[in-house]
Amino acid sequence: MSVVKINVLNVPAEQREVLEQRFAARAGSVENSDGFEWFELLRPVEGTDTYLVYTRWRSEEDFKAWMEGPMKAAHQGGGDGAPKQKPAASGSALWSFEVVQQAAPKAKGA
Numbered sequence: 001m002s003v004v005k006i007n008v009l010n011v012p013a014e015q016r017e018v019l020e021q022r023f024a025a026r027a028g029s030v031e032n033s034d035g036f037e038w039f040e041l042l043r044p045v046e047g048t049d050t051y052l053v054y055t056r057w058r059s060e061e062d063f064k065a066w067m068e069g070p071m072k073a074a075h076q077g078g079g080d081g082a083p084k085q086k087p088a089a090s091g092s093a094l095w096s097f098e099v100v101q102q103a104a105p106k107a108k109g110a
């Protein structure tokens, strides 16, 4: 089963637009990475300043391979993977999950 890696970003209200614009201009290279399955940038609706960068991978190894290579370039070459510009986020944490169950809508019609 797949693994889910969520980068949790604390983004002060006045930095939201900066963050979203950076993602709008993101490298777009993750789509070409081996084992990449899904990406979503999740904007908080209420009660929190936390954005979630949701990614899903075929395996832990695929995620690690992305982290060690393409991820750094996609984050503008920062040695530790962090963007070189002043970050819009005031903090971040990486959450890891294994997918234990999943469902998709049943095909309709026919």
Ligand code: HEM
Binding pocket: 005, 006, 007, 009, 019, 022, 023, 025, 026, 027, 028, 029, 030, 031, 039, 053, 055, 074, 075, 076, 080, 081, 082, 083, 087, 088, 089, 092, 094
């Ligand atoms: C040091 C903490 C991190 C910060 C502050 C951060 C922030 C950002 C920002 C602002 C962007 C937009 C592009 C840019 O400006 O570089 C971006 C891209 C991205 N980030 Fe992070 N990031 C961090 C680490 C991570 C980690 C650990 C993951 C793994 C889940 C991740 C997943 C992604 C993905 C998938 C993209 C899009 C890359 C592409 O389009 O190829 N980030 N990140």
